Amino acid sequence: TQLLEQSPQFLSIQEGENLTVYCNSSSVFSSLQWYRQEPGEGPVLLVTVVTGGEVKKLKRLTFQFGDARKDSSLHITAAQPGDTGLYLCAGGRGSQGNLIFGKGTKLSVKP
Amino acid sequence: DTGVSQNPRHKITKRGQNVTFRCDPISEHNRLYWYRQTLGQGPEFLTYFQNEAQLEKSRLLSDRFSAERPKGSFSTLEIQRTEQGDSAMYLCASDALNYGYTFGSGTRLTVV
Numbered sequence: 001t002q003l004l005e006q007s008p009q010f011l012s013i014q015e016g017e018n019l020t021v022y023c024n025s026s027s028v029f030s031s032l033q034w035y036r037q038e039p040g041e042g043p044v045l046l047v048t049v050v051t052g053g054e055v056k057k058l059k060r061l062t063f064q065f066g067d068a069r070k071d072s073s074l075h076i077t078a079a080q081p082g083d084t085g086l087y088l089c090a091g092g093r094g095s096q097g098n099l100i101f102g103k104g105t106k107l108s109v110k111p
Numbered sequence: 112d113t114g115v116s117q118n119p120r121h122k123i124t125k126r127g128q129n130v131t132f133r134c135d136p137i138s139e140h141n142r143l144y145w146y147r148q149t150l151g152q153g154p155e156f157l158t159y160f161q162n163e164a165q166l167e168k169s170r171l172l173s174d175r176f177s178a179e180r181p182k183g184s185f186s187t188l189e190i191q192r193t194e195q196g197d198s199a200m201y202l203c204a205s206d207a208l209n210y211g212y213t214f215g216s217g218t219r220l221t222v223v
Contacts, residue, residue: 004153033211042115042202042214043154088153097142098167099212101153 003027004091004102012108016078021105023089024071031092032065032072033099036085043088046074079109117203117215124193124222131189132218136205143186144212145178146202147171154202160186193222 007022023032031050035043047056049065049072056063060083062075072089086106090099116135124130136143141162146154157176158168162183172178175193180186190197198221204212 006153035212035214040216040219042204042217043212045211045213048211090153097159097161097206098144098156100156101146103151103153 004089004100006087006089006102006105008105009103010106010108012110013079015080015109015111017109018075018077019079019107020073020075021087021107022071022073023102025091026070027091028069029091029100030069030094032069033090033092034063034072034074035088035090037088037104038085043086076107079107081109081111083107084109115203115205115213115215117201117218119218120216121219122221124220126195126222127192129189129191130193130220131187132201132203132220134186134188134203134215135184136186136203137207137213138184140205140207140213141183142206143180144204144206145186145188146204148200148202148217149198157188190220193220195222198222 004025033048034046037043047063052067052069054065060077064073086104088104090101118133144159145157148154156169157172158178160180175191178188200217200219202217204214206212
């Protein structure tokens with residue numbers, strides 16, 4: 001069974017701080033996606049990375065896919081209370097359609 | 112297009128009853144997925160369709176669960192003889208190119 005492990009599970013920080021969350025696996029994925037989920041809602045796609053070593057930036061968020069396509073990280077600069085939520089990584093397996101999700105990192109940013 | 116729509120948003124049922132959920136995907140998307148999410152966990156894969164064909168089912172999908180996608184449009188997920196362990200958020204998602212899902216808001220099932 002392919003597993004994606006996310007760390008940390010919980011993160012509580014003050015507004016303006018920087019943070020990094022990690023997503024690790026022993027398996028290779030064809031793509032890696034990051035989602036953000038708010039309570040009572042479905043996850044919302046933030047980014048998809050497909051090439052080993054790829055780095056994508058989305059305003060204050062920086063996503064990196066590991067060279068071996070087994071791990072990924074999400075870095076948030078100058079966090080804001082609006083960044084609060086559950087951050088999920090999900091690995092794709094090419095032609096097989098379904099994604100495998102990690103358990104998520106619950107982020108709380110206090111004003 | 113208004114995105115992926117799921118109905119109902121909430122469902123409370125007594126143990127042993129049958130329930131059915133509906134998902135309307137984005138019209139251009141040929142793939143449709145069902146996931147289940149419990150508190151503190153990430154979404155767990157249940158099943159997926161490409162057009163009307165059900166291509167994969169998880170071992171989580173017991174005999175009490177059945178999903179359909181007639182004519183490759185909307186999909187239904189039925190749970191027969193519900194158990195308390197079925198209480199969860201049931202999420203539907205669709206995509207076209209396997210580069211990112213669009214999720215619905217989910218159906219929260221509570222079995223009492």
